[in-house]
Every structure is written in C-alpha cells, then in structure tokens.
Amino acid sequence: MKFSNLLFNSLKESPKEAKIVSHQLMLRSSMIRQHTSGIYTWLPLGFKVLKNIENIVRYNQNKIGCNEMMMSTIQSSDLWKKSGRYSDYGKEMLRINDRHDNELLYGPTNEEVITDLFSDYVNSYKGLPKYLYHIQWKFRDEIRPRFGVMRGREFLMKDAYSFDLDHESAVETYKIFFKSYLQTFIDLGLQPIPVKAATGAIGGDLSHEFQIIAKTGESELAYDPELVSQNLLNKSYEEITSMYSASDEMIDKNRSNVVIGRGIEVGHIFNFGTKYSLPLECYVLNNEGKKVFPHMGSYGVGVSRLTAAIIEAFHDENGIKWPFNISPFKINIITSTHGSNNEVAEKLLEKLTLKYGNVSYDDRDLGMGRKIKDSELIGIPWSIIIGKNYEENKQLEITNRSNGEKSFLTESEVESFKFEQYTP
RNA sequence: CGGGGAGUAGCUCAGUCUGGUAGAGUGUCUGCUUUGGGAGCAGAAAGUCGCAGGUUCGAGUCCUGUCUCCCCGACCA
Missing domain, CATH: 3.30.930.10 (Bira Bifunctional Protein; Domain 2)
Structure with a gap:
C-alpha cells in the first residue's frame, strides 16, 4: 500500500477528549x-x-x-x-x-x-x-x-x-x-x-x-x-x-x-x-x-x-509499537529525495508485499522527518529508508521501531532479512 | 442518574466579563526554495460561532429553552 492511496492524516496534537494514551494515539494515527x-x-x-x-x-x-x-x-x-x-x-x-x-x-x-x-x-x-x-x-x-x-x-x-x-x-x-x-x-x-x-x-x-x-x-x-x-x-x-x-x-x-x-x-x-x-x-x-x-x-x-x-x-513517547503480527503494516518503505528512488522503492514494495502481506511505501512528497515521525506514530515495526546511503553505496537503512537499532543492508540482504523476528 | 466542565476553521485554542465587519497557531491548497527528524519564504481557501427562540439599530458575546460532547462516581468485553 502506498501512502498516497491511504486514508490517513496524522495529528500532531491530541484531541482534547482523549485522556489515555491508547485513545490519543488511535486518534492521532487515524x-x-x-x-x-x-x-x-x-x-x-x-x-x-x-x-x-x-x-x-x-x-x-x-x-x-x-x-x-x-x-x-x-x-x-x-x-x-x-x-x-x-x-x-x-x-x-x-x-x-x-x-x-x-x-x-x-x-x-x-x-x-x-x-x-x-x-x-x-x-x-x-x-x-x-x-x-x-x-x-x-x-x-x-x-x-x-x-x-x-x-x-x-x-x-x-x-x-x-x-x-x-x-x-x-x-x-x-x-x-x-x-x-x-x-x-x-x-x-x-x-x-x-x-x-x-x-x-x-x-x-x-x-x-x-x-x-x-x-x-x-x-x-x-x-x-x-x-x-x-x-x-x-x-x-x-x-x-x-x-x-x-x-x-x-x-x-x-x-x-x-x-x-x-x-x-x-x-x-x-x-x-x-x-x-x-x-x-x-x-x-x-x-x-x-x-x-x-x-x-x-x-x-x-x-x-x-x-x-x-x-x-506497547507504546513510547513517539507513538505505538505494534507487535509484528498485529501491525497494520509490517514494513514501511521511505524514500527521501523526491522521485529519484521511486523505482527501487516500488520494486521492493512488490517483493516484500508478496512475502509479508501488508507492507507500505510512504511515497508522499514530504520531508524525511515527517515520514519517519508518522511511521513511528503508526507503530510500524520496521522502516526501510532508501536515501543518501542508497545513492552513495547502494545500502538500505533498516530501522527497528522498538529499539531504534539500525542496520545497513543491500537489496538482496533485505530480501532475506528476518523481519518477522521482531518484538515490540 | 448525581456532581463538574465544554461546544468558535480538519486539530489545539483565544475572543464572551464590558454587544459594534470572525481571530491565532497548526494542518490544507498554490508557487518558489528545501530534501536524513513534523524545514523556509510568499500567497490562498476554509467557520450560518451546537441548535431554536428572545432582548437590541446591532448578538460569538446578554436572556430563555434545547441538543451534544467530555470529566469524576455507581454497571460492564
């Protein structure tokens, strides 16, 4: 699923009626x-x-x-x-x-x-x-x-x-x-x-x-x-x-x-x-x-x-941290510079979707910061950033939502990466 | 149902006391710039002020009624 097709609108502020964190995050993450x-x-x-x-x-x-x-x-x-x-x-x-x-x-x-x-x-x-x-x-x-x-x-x-x-x-x-x-x-x-x-x-x-x-x-x-x-x-x-x-x-x-x-x-x-x-x-x-x-x-x-x-x-100050099998998307692909890495992202989206079902690609024309914030808010277990590191040495940056750990992998390494081994 | 609070732009809220052309931030849209952590500049659209009556030359503001929502308590997955 591409974000451009998704009915989604994150809120920076919590609506006032929400008193507990789950209610706030459910409203904020659409x-x-x-x-x-x-x-x-x-x-x-x-x-x-x-x-x-x-x-x-x-x-x-x-x-x-x-x-x-x-x-x-x-x-x-x-x-x-x-x-x-x-x-x-x-x-x-x-x-x-x-x-x-x-x-x-x-x-x-x-x-x-x-x-x-x-x-x-x-x-x-x-x-x-x-x-x-x-x-x-x-x-x-x-x-x-x-x-x-x-x-x-x-x-x-x-x-x-x-x-x-x-x-x-x-x-x-x-x-x-x-x-x-x-x-x-x-x-x-x-x-x-x-x-x-x-x-x-x-x-x-x-x-x-x-x-x-x-x-x-x-x-x-x-x-x-x-x-x-x-x-x-x-x-x-x-x-x-x-x-x-x-x-x-x-x-x-x-x-x-x-x-x-x-x-x-x-x-x-x-x-x-x-x-x-x-x-x-x-x-x-x-x-x-x-x-x-x-x-x-x-x-x-x-x-x-x-x-x-x-x-x-399962949450922290940045948003939800879904268990892998519950998350609306298992992996979120993020591109940085607009346009230049879209093809790589689309191919990866296709491959990972075949393997994991629900995978998302944030193809919106927004700054990197905003996309990462939204990914964290929604609570998607993994994000894959296709950006500077890809252009310079063909590396994809994989970030674990739960512990923030990053790894830098090639495309073929990503395809065999065990995304399901994730704990929130 | 008892007690308390609130309805004004998608969201957060100011304006109400003291009546006089409807406001801000954020979000949205357009253009340019930007492109690794909610970025910048310029411009724009957006609200019958919950609803209905009333008072008044004039009501978001005062009065009456009404609806809705939220919070605290007693019931429940």
Whole structure:
C-alpha cells in the first residue's frame, strides 16, 4: 500500500477528549474517528489492526474445535423474556421497535439466541459437546462510555458458547477454553492474568476474567507475582488457578505477598450450567432416551478493546509499537529525495508485499522527518529508508521501531532479512 | 442518574466579563526554495460561532429553552 492511496492524516496534537494514551494515539494515527459517544468509525489503519487481532483470536478458537458462525446483531425480545433477562438487563440493552411495533433489541450478548438455535439442531447426547462462536458487533448502552474503544457502547466481541452433557464435562470444556485464552493473549504479545471473577448478569458458578496489566486499566488487581514470572502455558489449569489473583471488590485486603496493580479486562469466561438451557427448553435425549439439559458456558474476548489494550502495553513517547503480527503494516518503505528512488522503492514494495502481506511505501512528497515521525506514530515495526546511503553505496537503512537499532543492508540482504523476528 | 466542565476553521485554542465587519497557531491548497527528524519564504481557501427562540439599530458575546460532547462516581468485553 502506498501512502498516497491511504486514508490517513496524522495529528500532531491530541484531541482534547482523549485522556489515555491508547485513545490519543488511535486518534492521532487515524485509526478511529468518533461518530458519537462510545461509537466509532474504524478507519483503514484501525480496521487492519482489528482484523489482525480478530484473526489471531479466530485461529485459536478454531484450534480447539470451535465452530465459527455469525448471528445477527438485532434480536427478537421473545427469547429474552423466556430467559428472564429482558427485564434483568435493564437500560444497558438498546431496545428497538420495528414498524409492526414488535420489540427488538440490539444484541449485547447471545446466550439466548445460541441456546434456541442449538436446541433446534442437536437432539441427541451424541451431538455433545459442541462449541460455537462468532465475532460480531455488540451494543451495550453504557452509562458512561470512555477511553475511546476501551469502553465503547458498540464493540466487537468474540463470544463462544459451549454445550456439554453434564457438569463434569462442562468443567473440562471450561478448562480447554481457559488454556486456549492464555494462548490467544500470549499470541497477541500480551501477558494475561487470569482472575477469579464475579459472574454478574451472565450468571453461573465458575468464572474467570483475563486481565492485561496497564496503569490505565479500569480494574484494580491483586495477584501472586508468580503468575507473571512463569510461563503459564506449561502449567495446568489447577496449578494456575491455585495461585492467588483477584480484582476489585473480590480483593482480600489482608493478604500479603501480592502485587497490586491495575488491569484491562480483555476476556471473560463463564460456566453457568443450565441457566439458559432450562428456561429455553433446550434439551437432548441421553442414552436412556431421557431429556437432559446441556450444561453451558460462554467465553468472551473484547476484540475492539484489545486494540487499545495492546497500545497501552506497547507504546513510547513517539507513538505505538505494534507487535509484528498485529501491525497494520509490517514494513514501511521511505524514500527521501523526491522521485529519484521511486523505482527501487516500488520494486521492493512488490517483493516484500508478496512475502509479508501488508507492507507500505510512504511515497508522499514530504520531508524525511515527517515520514519517519508518522511511521513511528503508526507503530510500524520496521522502516526501510532508501536515501543518501542508497545513492552513495547502494545500502538500505533498516530501522527497528522498538529499539531504534539500525542496520545497513543491500537489496538482496533485505530480501532475506528476518523481519518477522521482531518484538515490540 | 448525581456532581463538574465544554461546544468558535480538519486539530489545539483565544475572543464572551464590558454587544459594534470572525481571530491565532497548526494542518490544507498554490508557487518558489528545501530534501536524513513534523524545514523556509510568499500567497490562498476554509467557520450560518451546537441548535431554536428572545432582548437590541446591532448578538460569538446578554436572556430563555434545547441538543451534544467530555470529566469524576455507581454497571460492564
């Protein structure tokens, strides 16, 4: 992608409404634009990031046998009346009446819809367990949206739902999702802290939040320092959950040897048994021909929130520092003197794009300083400057966004350079 | 919903107290210069001052109403 084709307009100053760094940087780098309170347009750069995160989440869900599907954003109120949540959910739920005066709502979550759907499609215990998910926009009419996409009203969420024959197997499923979530957040370059959670409006008896440590996080955290010093992927569910962690009002103030911090909740998993299968009459026949109500769980990841959380984790005074696999562009080619190196840049753009997918070339007629500043602001992992060093001795200057290290390579060396070996 | 603040150019803001032709910086556009860290000079375009009423010869400014946005608290991915 050439910058001349990109809808992009960097801001030197932060719009005044942005209070936290991720919101400021997302506005300054043309990732998002606010449409109205808590509702945003995702501009090309932001949308690329969102898709990249979504794909990492998707990959990990598919890996555990979860079926991707797509449920509607608008739902009918009748299922919610059956589950009892039409009244329980309160003003957070955006309610809409259609022209026939039927009561509709913009889905804040999908337990009702998926349970109803599942009961139509699976009638035998042989169809269990089943995992289903979608990545869809949700709407919750937050009392006070804030911090940009961190707490928007409209947000993109991956929500998965599991159906198991009994409590025991539902708990096994819960553990599978638990481990998969750790892997997902680690793949996103983050250090997740699983925290035992209150179950809130979703209900249930077993629930964990996945928190990312950040000064600007909305939750207060207290946790065993061992949780962040060890590779959680090598530990069992039991080992991990035996380590202390708690958030907000669940924190035991008398406990010592804990780290106190703040976190951003990027995932939340629930096991809630038959809370929805019973009222919605979702059942299968067991091996004795008797009705059994599946034990369910739901598993959410805040995809749009993750864009902000990752920026909170990876930035410096010059801008964002995207992890390689999340960055909107992996490499940014910059030319200095106008015109003279365009052909070299275009060829390189073509070759690197074939290899890495999203690569950009800043072909704007602007000074070098401005282009470098924009590259740093956007947070592109690598920049390749084709300038003085190229004209003098055919060297390309490769700069690492994270540590600022520069190397000078020939064109063929650049082609074999391991750009993917980058940490933010 | 309670408490606080703000709506004036794409962005950051001045002007409002004390009514009298709509301002600055930055960004944008044009030309020349420049070309390794948001560069310089000259010129230009750009706002029905959130909206609706009212007072007045005259309202960005005063009065009334209204909408929106932001911040602090209680809910949530």
